[in-house]
Amino acid sequence: MAYNCVVLVKQVPDTKRITGQAMNDDGTVNRSALPAIFNPEDLNALELALAIKDKFGGYVTVITMGLPVASSVLREAFFRGADQTILITDRRCAASDTLATSYILSCAVKKLDYDIVLCGRQAIDGDTAQVGPQLAEKLGMPQITYVEELVGLEDKTITARRNIGNGWQLVRAKLPVLLTVTGDANEPRVAAAKKIMKYKNARTPIEIEQEIRSQKAENSEAEIKKLVEKKCSELDEKSLLIKQWDLDFLGADLRWCGRSGSPTKVHRIQSVILTAKESKNVEPSDAAISDMVHELIEDKTIA
Amino acid sequence: MIDVNKEGEVWVFAEQHNGRLEEVPIELMSRGRHLADTLGVKLAAAVLGNGVRELAARLIQYGADKVYLVEHPLLRTYQTNSYAKVIFDLIHKYHPQIVLYGATITGRDLAPRIASAAKAGLTADCTDLQIGDHKGQDGQEHKNLLFQIRPAFGGNIIATIINYDRWPQMATVREGVMPMPAPNVARKGEIIAEKAQLSQEDLALEILDEHKRPKKVDLKAARVIVAGGAGVGSKENFRLIWDLANCLGAAPAATRAAVDLGFIDKDHQVGQTGTTVRPSLYIAVGVSGAIQHQAGMSGSQKIVAINNDSEAPIFQIAHYKIIGDLNVVVPRMIKAIKTVSRES
Numbered sequence: 001m002a003y004n005c006v007v008l009v010k011q012v013p014d015t016k017r018i019t020g021q022a023m024n025d026d027g028t029v030n031r032s033a034l035p036a037i038f039n040p041e042d043l044n045a046l047e048l049a050l051a052i053k054d055k056f057g058g059y060v061t062v063i064t065m066g067l068p069v070a071s072s073v074l075r076e077a078f079f080r081g082a083d084q085t086i087l088i089t090d091r092r093c094a095a096s097d098t099l100a101t102s103y104i105l106s107c108a109v110k111k112l113d114y115d116i117v118l119c120g121r122q123a124i125d126g127d128t129a130q131v132g133p134q135l136a137e138k139l140g141m142p143q144i145t146y147v148e149e150l151v152g153l154e155d156k157t158i159t160a161r162r163n164i165g166n167g168w169q170l171v172r173a174k175l176p177v178l179l180t181v182t183g184d185a186n187e188p189r190v191a192a193a194k195k196i197m198k199y200k201n202a203r204t205p206i207e208i209e210q211e212i213r214s215q216k217a218e219n220s221e222a223e224i225k226k227l228v229e230k231k232c233s234e235l236d237e238k239s240l241l242i243k244q245w246d247l248d249f250l251g252a253d254l255r256w257c258g259r260s261g262s263p264t265k266v267h268r269i270q271s272v273i274l275t276a277k278e279s280k281n282v283e284p285s286d287a288a289i290s291d292m293v294h295e296l297i298e299d300k301t302i303a
Numbered sequence: 304m305i306d307v308n309k310e311g312e313v314w315v316f317a318e319q320h321n322g323r324l325e326e327v328p329i330e331l332m333s334r335g336r337h338l339a340d341t342l343g344v345k346l347a348a349a350v351l352g353n354g355v356r357e358l359a360a361r362l363i364q365y366g367a368d369k370v371y372l373v374e375h376p377l378l379r380t381y382q383t384n385s386y387a388k389v390i391f392d393l394i395h396k397y398h399p400q401i402v403l404y405g406a407t408i409t410g411r412d413l414a415p416r417i418a419s420a421a422k423a424g425l426t427a428d429c430t431d432l433q434i435g436d437h438k439g440q441d442g443q444e445h446k447n448l449l450f451q452i453r454p455a456f457g458g459n460i461i462a463t464i465i466n467y468d469r470w471p472q473m474a475t476v477r478e479g480v481m482p483m484p485a486p487n488v489a490r491k492g493e494i495i496a497e498k499a500q501l502s503q504e505d506l507a508l509e510i511l512d513e514h515k516r517p518k519k520v521d522l523k524a525a526r527v528i529v530a531g532g533a534g535v536g537s538k539e540n541f542r543l544i545w546d547l548a549n550c551l552g553a554a555p556a557a558t559r560a561a562v563d564l565g566f567i568d569k570d571h572q573v574g575q576t577g578t579t580v581r582p583s584l585y586i587a588v589g590v591s592g593a594i595q596h597q598a599g600m601s602g603s604q605k606i607v608a609i610n611n612d613s614e615a616p617i618f619q620i621a622h623y624k625i626i627g628d629l630n631v632v633v634p635r636m637i638k639a640i641k642t643v644s645r646e647s
Contacts (some may be wrong), residue, residue, distance in 0.1 A: 010587055015456050024522030102419060127458055130415040135384070137419035141382055142507030145412045159511070160576075165408050166570065167515030171508045263304070263424030267437050267450060270389075270461045281572035284609075284627025290639040292607070292623055297643060299582045300549060301605050302527065 001155060002057035003115040003175075005049035006061055008135065009062055009077065011070040012125045038073045041120030045181040049118050050081045050149060050189065052289035056153065058115075059083050064106055065093060065101060071204045074242050078199035079191030087204050090246040092258045098126070100261035102134035107250035111140060116158070117178040121146060129180070136178035145173055145180040154265035204242040205232055304422045304469040309398030309447070311471065312369070313339040316390065317362055318409055320381065324358055324555040326483070326523070327405030331476055333366040333484035334432055335403060342447060344400070346557060346640055351389055353379040356494070365484050371397070375499040375504060381397045385505045389409065389415040394421060394445065399471050401449050403432070406475035419442050422468030424495055425449035425473045430480045430579075430598075432598050437465045458575050458594040477578035480602070492531065510560040510613075519570040521541055527552035527584045530600070533560035534589025536627060543633045544588060550640050556580070556594045574599035584637035589629045592617025609633065 010266055013034035051062045062077040064070050065088040074085035096104065109117060118140065122129035129145075136143035144160050148168065152159035156175045159167050163182055203211075208231045212224055219227070220226055235241040255261060282288050296302045315335045317328040339346035347369040348362040359370040373389050394402065394417070402417075404410035407426045419427035431452035437445045440645065445467040451474045455462045466472045479575035522528065530553065532542040541561070548555040555571055562572045573580055575595040590596065592608070592615055600606070601620055608621035609632045618624045625632055 013456075014458065069435055097424070098415070099418065099424065101423065126427075127455060128415075129411050129423060130418070130427055131417035134419035137387075138417050143416070144411070145383075146506065147407055163408070164513070164515065166518050167513065169510060169514075170508055170512040173508050187451060199630070263422070263466045263468070264451075264464050267435075267463040267465045269463075272454070272459060272461055272597075279622050279624060282623050283626045283631045284625055284635070286635055286639070289632065289635045290642070293639040293643060294635065296584065296605070296607075302640075 002059075003052055003057045003153065004113050005052055005061070005118060006112055006114045007042070007049045007060065007062045007077070008117070008119045008131070008142050009044050009064050009073055009107075010032075010039045010044065011036045011064060011073045012039045012123050013037075013068050017125045031189060036072070037068065038076050039120055039123045040121060041181060043120040044183055044185045045120045045179070046077060046080060046082070046107050046165045047188040048179070048181050048216055049116070051117065051186070052153065053081065059113075061070065061086065062111055063088065063090070063105065065096075065108075066102055068204065068206045071242055073200055073203075073208060074125070075202050076092075078202055079195045079196065080189055081192070084243070085202070086186070086243040086245060088245050089204075089206070092247050092254060095259040096126055096257060096264035098130035098134055099263055100257050102137050102138055103254055103256045103261060104211045104247070105131070105135050105136035107134070107252045108245060111250070115175045116175065117141070117251045119178065119180050121182045122182045126210070132178060132180035135242075137177065139176075141176045141178055142173045143178045143180070144173060147179045147181050148185050187214045198242065201235070201244050202240045202294075203235060207242075208232055208246060210233070236298070288293065304342075304396060305398050305471060307468060307470050307616055308342060308400055309397040311398050312345045312347045313342065314371075314399040314402045315346070315348045316402065316404040316410070316413070317350045317355045317358065317370075319350060319352055319355055319358055320409075322358070323354070324361065325405055325407060325409075325545055327407060327476065328362075330404065330478070330481040330483050330619040331364055331403050331618060332362065332367065332475075334481045336366040336484070338401065338432060338449070339368075342400070344583070347371060349373070349390060349393060351378045351386055351530045352440065359494045361486070362411070363494075364486040364488055364490050366490070367445070368486075368492050370494045370499055371492055372620075373497045373499050375501055377501045378499060380510060381413075382506050382510070383412055383416050386413055386434055386508045387420060387498045388505055390417050391420050392500070394471060396497075400473045402473045404473070404475045406477050414473060418429055418473055419473070419644075423470060423471055423473055424469045426453060426464045427475050427476070428465075429453045429474045430461075432474065432476065437467060448472070454575065454598055458598050466607075477579055482581075518557075519568055520554050520569070522554055522556055522573060522578045522580050525580070525582050527551050527553035527586075528556045528573070528580060528582045528600075528603075529553050529586045529588065530556040530558065530590055531561050531566060531588050532558040532590030532596075533564060534591070535561060535566060536589070538564075538566045540630070543629070547586065547588070547633050547637055550637055550644075553584075553586075558590050558593070560591075560593075571605060587617050587621070588610065588633060590617050591615045592620070605621075
């Protein structure tokens with residue numbers, strides 16, 4: 001039996017390598033100003049979907065909600081084996097918290113056929129681990145979080161091993177389910193050379209338009225529009241068109257999107273500056289170290 | 304969501320497994336007590352399970368004015384859908400203004416499911432909770448909101464999050480950041496037994512097997528911790544950390560880098576993705592002090608840092624800074640400690 005998997009992925013700033021400030025005045029993140037990567041645990045989620053496809057057959061759709069530049073993670077998904085990719089992009093998605101994001105993603109997933117929905121456990125910018133469970137609730141399906149291993153898949157039944165802290169739990173559920181996948185679950189495959197050759201030319205309609213405008217700046221609006229449509233068709237025929245959906249296409253209720261759909265708001269942001277109140281330098285000599293030990297014993301820090 | 308209810312109670316989800324309360328809901332009781340007192344409302348705990356009535360009495364000792372106790376055979380073992388349904392119903396019946404959960408695997412599995420169903424706001428992994436006022440973008444004043452304070456962006460910033468209209472205000476809170484309260488056996492409170500409407504359909508998962516092993520070390524309970532970082536160099540050299548820890552009666556710990564390099568088991572990891580600790584003394588050996596590590600130990604009362612890199616960020620928060628080779632300094636420390644022990 002083949003399975004249709006839908007994987008939600010996110011392009012994130014590389015928070016392990018922050019340089020300089022990247023905040024807007026209102027406390028939200030200025031994403032376009034930072035080097036961006038494929039959220040690490042989403043790669044694990046994609047790997048699990050591809051492993052299911054390898055073993056059982058089926059279709060893997062990868063979706064991301066983001067700025068137009070997020071299309072690069074979708075190409076990365078193609079390089080690894082995704083069959084279809086979709087970019088949800090719309091200015092009105094900006095400032096969405098996890099509730100609004102999960103609502104928008106649920107509108108997109110509902111347009112597809114799916115047996116299994118997969119997400120990374122959490123993103124390295126928000127670190128909330130909330131979108132997965134909230135999306136599962138909106139899709140009305142059971143969730144299996146902290147998945148470390150897919151143990152079995154038979155007909156409409158899935159068996160998975162979850163991490164529960166210092167231990168594991170083996171659970172079974174009926175499809176459809178949503179899985180959140182941890183970094184320990186697998187070793188994501190690298191981009192395949194042949195797929196890179198094919199899919200490096202995959203584009204979203206926005207990217208096509210940008211390219212045509214820069215090449216044919218002197219053409220009229222009508223001509224540009226025709227050229228864009230033609231190019232989109234060409235790519236679509238070769239399965240190289242990254243789908244691009246906005247909130248109108250999703251039929252999303254705007255009250256539940258963006259800032260107005262986000263119950264949590266930023267009151268303020270502070271940089272992390274931790275300084276000890278009193279500090280002293282201690283020479284690495286026997287005498288100085290011994291003095292320090294005596295001090296710590298005297299003030300009862302050491303028993 | 305529920306209507307904003309300024310008389311609403313402060314709730315703590317009292318997570319329990321196999322009839323034992325987790326530590327983090329108890330830690331939350333002290334902060335919850337402070338929030339409830341600031342707001343002038345009652346503090347309540349919500350306990351779900353089967354045969355767990357004695358836990359309700361303990362929660363009162365830890366500061367709860369009320370305990371909502373929901374017992375049902377189908378609640379014996381935690382599952383997302385059944386627990387989410389029961390708590391969702393309780394929220395809609397009693398309109399608390401704040402609901403707090405431990406940011407445990409269970410809490411992070413459960414709270415977002417409830418938040419989504421209730422269309423309420425939820426902030427994850429808070430390291431502090433305060434009450435404060437907020438002025439909205441439209442100029443409107445919102446008083447006495449829950450300030451949900453948490454690190455973000457990989458720990459590089461601290462964000463204060465608020466939710467002024469999609470109540471209850473909900474937050475998951477990191478384990479080990481709030482102090483454990485002392486129980487007061489004389490405290491009185493009310494236990495409200497609630498019935499749950501549950502059937503087998505509410506259990507979406509079948510739990511086939513479970514295996515929990517005891518933690519190799521109790522870092523949270525340790526008064527003194529000796530932590531090694533990547534600078535220690537090898538698993539063999541980590542012996543220095545064990546030796547120093549042993550002569551101090553301290554718990555050995557490590558940074559994520561040292562754990563990833565295989566120097567010591569993950570149970571010993573301190574930091575944003577490990578355990579948060581607040582010992583009297585934290586000795587950081589060969590630890591650079593990355594933000595993610597500081598997040599797990601900056602609450603230590605005294606910090607001694609040993610590193611041969613004078614620029615290491617750990618020195619920004621250390622009380623005693625030893626710039627030197629740990630392979631020289633640690634043996635000297637051990638010698639000094641053993642000398643003092645002999646003298647006394």
